[in-house]
Amino acid sequence: MSKNRRANLSVPQEDPYFYISKDLADIFEHIHALSKKKPVNVLISGRQGCGKSSLVRQYAAIYQQPLSTFQVGILSEPGQLFGEYALEGGETKYKQFLFPEAIQTPNSVIHLEEINRPEHPKALNMLFSLLSDSREVWLEELGQLNVAEGVVFFATLNEGEDFIGTELLDVALRDRFYFLLMDYLPxxxxxxxxxxxxxxxxxxxxxxxxxxxxxxxxxxxxxxxxxxxxxxxxxxxxxxxxxxxxxxxxxxxxxxxxxxxxxxxxxxxGYTENVSAEYVLFDNNFIQSTKRA
Ligand SMILES: Nc1ncnc2c1ncn2[C@@H]1O[C@H](COP(=O)(O)OP(=O)(O)OP(=O)(O)O)[C@@H](O)[C@H]1O
Ligand SMILES: [Mg+2]
Known part of the structure; x- marks a missing residue:
């Protein structure tokens, strides 16, 4: 395992100023408790930039669980999360990615971003079995992989103007998640x-x-x-x-x-402020003068 990989699977730093509703905080306590007993998957929908990714990160931070994030939105084939064949010294070798390692790390939090937008619909196929109660998947290259104890899958998707995102998700996949809808803060x-x-x-x-x-x-x-x-x-x-x-x-x-x-x-x-029509030399003198001002 390379250094880089281990760094990717670390517990994130807590955000000291992260706010959510008391109700949502309570729900997360329950989700956490449940994840100790059963496989849990959580789907978070909400408008762009409302705090979905930070929420997953904060969850991992406060419960001290290693976090890894994967962009599902860029996947174009099923096995792509797991690894790829690459040419090495004239030989084609299978190289495992971080994902198989993440799912086999006990108590890790796995964030699947933009799950409603894979480039190819079949790209999600392998996730079905991982997210089901059996929590296993079989790959020709890696054999059978079992999800470790306490692993929680979080998937996020962007809510559109007239939809909450899940409509775009395959029913069978959607069915495997607890669903949370986030909104902008008051x-x-x-x-x-x-x-x-x-x-x-x-x-x-x-x-x-x-x-x-x-x-x-x-x-x-x-x-x-x-x-x-x-x-x-x-x-x-x-x-x-x-x-x-x-x-x-x-x-x-x-x-x-x-x-x-x-x-x-x-x-x-009563807010007044005009754009200055003045042009100036943007040079070192300008920088010095703004420093003095
Ligand atoms: N509830 C919150 N409390 C404190 N900071 C927040 C909160 N929600 C969002 N932020 C801040 O807003 C920024 C955007 O949040 P984040 O990236 O989590 O949004 P997102 O919903 O994942 O966005 P995208 O849809 O683009 O993936 C971050 O800097 C985050 O720290
Ligand atoms: Mg995000």
Whole structure:
């Protein structure tokens, strides 16, 4: 086993500022208890950037279980998670990947990302038997593999506008999971996360929240603002960017839409700030002058 592999199967660091509802936290306690007695699979759906991956990571961190993550969204054939044939010194050899090792590691947490989006539908075939109560799979190259004691499978998928994601999943596969639907954090909690994670002030966080609420209330603008985007905006402001600059670089939208957002904010909150029309030399002197300022 290489060093690299062992590092991939380690217990992740706990996020000191990770919030979920009390109800969801309770459910996770139950899931954890159950996983000590029976095979457990959990499917988490939620919009982009709402915290699905961090939730799986935090679960592994607080229960001190090694985590490994696999992108199912890029698989194009069934055996691809397990290994591949590669040319080595003129010979074709089968090389095992991390996945077989992860499933055979007791108490490990295995995160299957974007399970609803494999490039080829058959790519999931081998997962069926692994996720069933028998928890085993047979491969020509590796023989029979049994899932170790206490292993929990988490699968995540992205919820779309009009669907929760699971519709896209094969019924037989969907049937093997407990299902959790995640949503963005409530305002007060998201503000708290912003302050704690980016270091901006409560006043700055209020401004960011006002902008976020405006955007979220205007689905017609087609800008989806996740917690991840909120944190990107906060990080920018923490290093001195104005709200306009932070929004401009974090939202991936046209200048026009951004203007309408800022006008909306101005209207709602009296936020004024103009883009400077000035051009400057972007050279070492500029850097020095911003350092002095
Ligand atoms: N409940 C939360 N408490 C604290 N931080 C959070 C929370 N939810 C999300 N975050 C932060 O938001 C960012 C995005 O979260 P994450 O990557 O887990 O989202 P995701 O749902 O997996 O996104 P994607 O759909 O793109 O895979 C991370 O930096 C994470 O730490
Ligand atoms: Mg994710």
């Amino acid at each position: 305002n007060v909690v998201e503000k708290e996360v912003l302050i704690k994670k980016t270091g901006i002030s409560a006043e700055q966080a209020d401004d960011v929240m006002a902008a976020l609420n405006f955007l979220r209330g205007h689905g017609d603008l087609g800008i989806d603002v996740s917690t991840r985007t909120a944190l990107m905006i906060g990080d920018m402001i923490a290093v001195g960017a104005s709200l306009r600059q932070a929004l401009s670089v974090s939202l991936q939208t046209s200048q026009e839409t951004l203007e309408s957002v800022l006008v909306g904010l101005h209207f709602n909150k």
